[in-house]
Amino acid sequence: MQEKIDIVKLGGVEEGKPKKPRPKLPRKEIACQDPKERIKNFNEVALGYTPEEAVYEAMRCLECQRPRCVVACPVHIDIPTFVGLIARGKFAEAAKDIRKYNSLPAVCGRVCPQENLCEAACILNDTNPGNPIAIGRLERFSADYLLSKENGSAEAPKITHKTPYKVAIIGSGPSGLTCAAKLAQMGHTVHLFEALHKAGGVMMYGIPEFRLPKEIVQKEINYVKSLGVKVETNCIVGKTIPMDEIMNEYDAVYIGSGAGFPNMMKIPGENLGGIYSANEFLTRVNLMRAYDFPKTATPIRKPKRGVVVGAGFTAFDVVRIMLRLGAEHAEIVYRRTRKEMPGRGEEIEHSEEEGAIIRELTNPVRFIGDENGFVKAVEVQKMELGEPDSSGRRKPIPVPNSNFIIETDLVVIAIGQTPNVLIPSNLKGLSTRWGSVINVNRETYMTTVPKVFAGGDAITGAATVILAIRAATEASRAIDTFLRDPQRKWYPPEVSEKK
Amino acid sequence: MEITKSFEAFLNTKQEENLEKEFASALNFVNSAEFDKSMTLQNLYEALLSFKEVKDFQTKCGFFLSAFFSRECGNQTLALKDDCQIDFLGSFLASGELKIIGDAGDFAGSFLSGGKVFIEGSVKDNCGYFMKGGKIVVKGDASNHLGHFMNGGEITVEKNIYDFAGNCMIGGRIECKGSAGYSLGYRMSGGVIEIKDLAWDLIGEEMAGGKITVRGHIGKELCQNMSGGIVTVREEYKDTPKGKTFGGKIIYSNFKG
Numbered sequence: 229m230q231e232k233i234d235i236v237k238l239g240g241v242e243e244g245k246p247k248k249p250r251p252k253l254p255r256k257e258i259a260c261q262d263p264k265e266r267i268k269n270f271n272e273v274a275l276g277y278t279p280e281e282a283v284y285e286a287m288r289c290l291e292c293q294r295p296r297c298v299v300a301c302p303v304h305i306d307i308p309t310f311v312g313l314i315a316r317g318k319f320a321e322a323a324k325d326i327r328k329y330n331s332l333p334a335v336c337g338r339v340c341p342q343e344n345l346c347e348a349a350c351i352l353n354d355t356n357p358g359n360p361i362a363i364g365r366l367e368r369f370s371a372d373y374l375l376s377k378e379n380g381s382a383e384a385p386k387i388t389h390k391t392p393y394k395v396a397i398i399g400s401g402p403s404g405l406t407c408a409a410k411l412a413q414m415g416h417t418v419h420l421f422e423a424l425h426k427a428g429g430v431m432m433y434g435i436p437e438f439r440l441p442k443e444i445v446q447k448e449i450n451y452v453k454s455l456g457v458k459v460e461t462n463c464i465v466g467k468t469i470p471m472d473e474i475m476n477e478y479d480a481v482y483i484g485s486g487a488g489f490p491n492m493m494k495i496p497g498e499n500l501g502g503i504y505s506a507n508e509f510l511t512r513v514n515l516m517r518a519y520d521f522p523k524t525a526t527p528i529r530k531p532k533r534g535v536v537v538g539a540g541f542t543a544f545d546v547v548r549i550m551l552r553l554g555a556e557h558a559e560i561v562y563r564r565t566r567k568e569m570p571g572r573g574e575e576i577e578h579s580e581e582e583g584a585i586i587r588e589l590t591n592p593v594r595f596i597g598d599e600n601g602f603v604k605a606v607e608v609q610k611m612e613l614g615e616p617d618s619s620g621r622r623k624p625i626p627v628p629n630s631n632f633i634i635e636t637d638l639v640v641i642a643i644g645q646t647p648n649v650l651i652p653s654n655l656k657g658l659s660t661r662w663g664s665v666i667n668v669n670r671e672t673y674m675t676t677v678p679k680v681f682a683g684g685d686a687i688t689g690a691a692t693v694i695l696a697i698r699a700a701t702e703a704s705r706a707i708d709t710f711l712r713d714p715q716r717k718w719y720p721p722e723v724s725e726k727k
Numbered sequence: 728m729e730i731t732k733s734f735e736a737f738l739n740t741k742q743e744e745n746l747e748k749e750f751a752s753a754l755n756f757v758n759s760a761e762f763d764k765s766m767t768l769q770n771l772y773e774a775l776l777s778f779k780e781v782k783d784f785q786t787k788c789g790f791f792l793s794a795f796f797s798r799e800c801g802n803q804t805l806a807l808k809d810d811c812q813i814d815f816l817g818s819f820l821a822s823g824e825l826k827i828i829g830d831a832g833d834f835a836g837s838f839l840s841g842g843k844v845f846i847e848g849s850v851k852d853n854c855g856y857f858m859k860g861g862k863i864v865v866k867g868d869a870s871n872h873l874g875h876f877m878n879g880g881e882i883t884v885e886k887n888i889y890d891f892a893g894n895c896m897i898g899g900r901i902e903c904k905g906s907a908g909y910s911l912g913y914r915m916s917g918g919v920i921e922i923k924d925l926a927w928d929l930i931g932e933e934m935a936g937g938k939i940t941v942r943g944h945i946g947k948e949l950c951q952n953m954s955g956g957i958v959t960v961r962e963e964y965k966d967t968p969k970g971k972t973f974g975g976k977i978i979y980s981n982f983k984g
């Protein structure tokens with residue numbers, strides 16, 4: 229039962245009445261746990277909008293005729309419509325509208341880099357600089373509202389037309405889940421295979437609880453399941469089930485296996501004790517809840533002085549976890565400057581509020597161990613920036629004779645991930661680049677193996693949740709077309725690198 | 728009764744292996760003796776709606792209506808009902824003016840060689856696919872792949888266009904009064920694209936020829952792997968990082984005059 233919302237009392241506008249937007253008002257900040265408190269717990273940092281705050285923010289939106297935010301959103305969510313619904317007190321309807329484009333709104337509302345996407349394109353940046361509509365926070369607000377009303381049992385849209393086709397999806401990260409949800413809604417039978425014991429991919433094992441509560445991810449997964457998707461966990465395709473079996477049993481296959489293979493520094497001392505890859509460190513903490521050891525079965529080394537190498541999403545998550553594990557000093561070591569950091573602005577800010585130190589223009593050259601084989605220090609070198617490289621960022625160049633030592637008892641390497649070679653090495657004819665990144669047709673997401681499609685980090689290397697969702701959305705349409713007529717030759721069969 | 732039976736039989740025939748053949752078979756059918764010559768486009772559409780459950784209805788129905796329009800030509804209007812997406816509306820048109828009231832599906836105005844298709848609502852993917860001439864006007868938004876492989880003619884979109892507009896475009900002109908999404912003019916080798924407002928990341932990626940002008944904000948990775956053609960953007964984006972280019976030209980303009 230939908231609760232009655234007194235929208236006028238909340239400051240919004242009644243349905244059917246004209247809205248008078250208030251774009252000149254400042255953007256509503258989101259309440260956060262106090263930094264001193266939050267480093268003692270793993271609870272979510274940003275607390276979300278109250279209904280009043282959400283309505284205030286939604287009332288600022290001009291609901292443009294030619295909304296720029298929609299073109300900048302990789303999945304083209306109809307942003308003015310859902311924001312308009314919030315302004316009119318239709319919170320659940322707003323989330324349902326988002327779900328037409330994105331099956332994981334509560335996740336994207338929290339982790340999407342909106343400041344570089346929809347919010348960067350918002351027209352209010354021109355007239356009220358620095359105050360675009362807080363689209364991500366509104367998305368989160370409406371999605372959380374709907375999830376709380378659904379109470380874990382989503383009211384799934386009715387699937388009227390069932391087809392005879394079966395699709396296997398490999399990997400249950402955002403791309404696998406999205407593709408599964410879309411195909412199930414189109415009436416196909418969908419089986420999703422996940423290597424780990426819990427579905428969700430990086431959303432479960434990578435992004436920490438304090439940024440993305442696992443309960444929220446689980447509710448989003450429940451919604452996908454409610455569409456009729458069968459999820460099989462503990463099943464490594466290529467090991468537990470041979471790839472051939474999948475190829476024989478299913479009419480189409482979608483590979484959404486992500487980029488879970490960590491890059492390492494390849495410098496002396498890297499296999500000392502106390503040096504983790506970010507994947508191992510995060511999986512222990514997030515999935516296995518090692519921070520509660522010995523109440524849970526998995527231990528983790530609790531640092532006094534932690535060092536994280538890298539400055540992406542992962543590095544900032546790791547440094548914040550180190551602080552929550554009790555580190556007195558936790559620092560990011562990065563070879564470029566703040567300007568080039570791939571991490572989200574909000575994460576960088578939150579990390580510093582919590583006490584993380586950012587050491588720019590510094591790069592490790594070797595790790596130094598103690599007599600027990602555990603890391604005790606890292607030798608680093610100063611860097612300076614040269615000309616831009618192929619990624620458009622300025623290339624770091626070592627400064628001669630600038631080495632120095634940083635003492636540490638825990639090092640985490642967070643310099644990116646690449647896809648695992650397991651699937652490419654088990655599927656004959658699958659074209660890849662850099663050894664394991666799968667090449668696909670730019671329009672259809674079909675790989676070089678007929679009936680096999682791929683998307684997400686598996687085709688781009690480590691990227692973002694929303695790009696994984698976009699690839700899956702487009703691929704699901706191509707898979708549907710393919711299933712209905714495998715001979716269809718509308719699209720050129722050329723394969724290229726996917727951006 | 729007879730007529731509806733023949734509709735059903737036509738809609739149930741196996742889809743042809745390519746689009747030209749599919750259209751030819753629809754044209755044959757509307758020209759055949761069993762087809763009621765007194766029907767109007769609107770009547771025909773409404774009669775066809777009762778076969779919504781037929782496999783590939785959206786495609787078949789679109790070809791059927793396009794073939795019917797091609798036979799009659801002149802000025803005709805079709806008012807769509809919201810609930811069922813129809814693809815290939817106005818495709819293979821050579822002359823005449825077709826006005827569509829409502830939102831068209833995929834491939835609207837595809838293979839157009841002349842005449843005009845006017846869409847009062849929005850269009851889904853691949854509008855103007857392989858178009859060689861004529862004109863398409865879209866009052867609302869156009870989804871992905873607008874003007875895919877377009878070789879001539881003109882498309883005007885009054886609101887926004889989404890990703891990959893002008894994908895592999897060879898000739899013709901696309902004009903958008905709003906903003907464009909990602910990968911504008913991807914692999915374009917000829918023709919002109921004009922965007923009034925913003926265009927997001929990857930403008931002119933792998934572009935080999937033609938002209939793109941964006942008057943508003945631009946996203947990241949401008950002209951990544953570009954080898955030819957001209958891209959004009961605002962002067963104030965001179966410092967926005969570009970992609971790697973092998974040829975072609977980026978012009979920074981203040982758009983005055």
Ligand SMILES: Cc1cc2nc3c(=O)[nH]c(=O)nc-3n(C[C@H](O)[C@H](O)[C@H](O)COP(=O)(O)OP(=O)(O)OC[C@H]3O[C@@H](n4cnc5c(N)ncnc54)[C@H](O)[C@@H]3O)c2cc1C
Nearest residue numbers: 399401402403423429430465485486541684685691692693
């Ligand atoms: C710590 C961290 C923080 C991040 N923070 C953000 C953020 O804030 N915002 C953002 O947008 N992005 C963020 N990202 C990136 C984002 O999470 C990924 O881009 C996204 O999850 C990719 O989705 P995916 O579905 O392609 O792959 P994944 O999420 O990696 O899922 C792939 C799944 O496939 C499974 N799998 C792999 N091989 C097999 C097999 N052979 N058989 C069966 N299953 C298999 C894996 O176990 C995994 O569950 C972050 C990444 C990390 C690591």
